[in-house]
Amino acid sequence: MPPPARSWTRLAATLADTVPGILLAIMFLCFILQVFMRYVMGSPVGWTVEVCVIAWLWVILWGQSVSAREEDEIRFDIVYGAVSPRVRRVFRVIFATALVAIYAIAIPANWDFVTFMKIQDTAYFDIPFSWVFSILMVFLVVSILRYAWIGWSALTGRGVPSGEAGPHEATRKDFTE
Known part of the structure; x- marks a missing residue:
């Protein structure tokens, strides 16, 4: 990838990672304001x-689909770490394929839900709930693309996550330290 593309990619990743932080800061400020106003x-008020409920919904769905990296995900390390790298790749292909299929199957029903929710607005800001729940569609589409990429990378043998060297592998670095 040429240097300008890398800098744009890095900037996009930084901005994507900033969204949950901003939303959590907003939640914290609203919480402090609520405590102050009440007590x-x-x-x-x-x-x-x-604001806290909407921000939390967006933090969870945005964070998992856009900001989280594969190495941040939870795995059954007892099994995953005990098998060879080849079996790990098979696990990644199977699970990525399953998640892509599940999320793809879920799109129509979730689209119906999100578009149906335009009939109701939030209590204080009068924001249509279809806007509030639109993050669900972002989550599904981005997750499908993300897991398709993870599955393809595992299938083709590229993009092995950092820290993949398990107990069966010794790297050159291990012997030089």
Whole structure:
């Protein structure tokens, strides 16, 4: 990849990783404001709860689909770490294929849900719930693309995640340290 493309990719990744951080900061500020208004001013405000719920939904779905890296995911390390790299690649292909299929099958029903929710708005900001739940579609589409790439990389033998050297492998670096 040429250097300008790498810098744009790095910038896009940084911006994608910033979204959950900003949303968590907003949630924290709304929480502090809610505590202050309730216990100091004696006049609680309800919109802070709405902001926190929407931000949390977006943090979870955005974070898992866009910001999380493969090495951040939870694995059954007892089994995964005990098998050879070739079997790990097979595991990655199987699970990536299964997730792509499950998410693809889920798209129509979730699309129906998201578009149906345009009939109702949030209580305080009057935002259509279809906008609030639109992150679900982003999650599904990005996850399908992501796991298709992971499966393809495993199938073709490229893109082995860092830290993949298991107990059966010794790297040159291990012998030089």
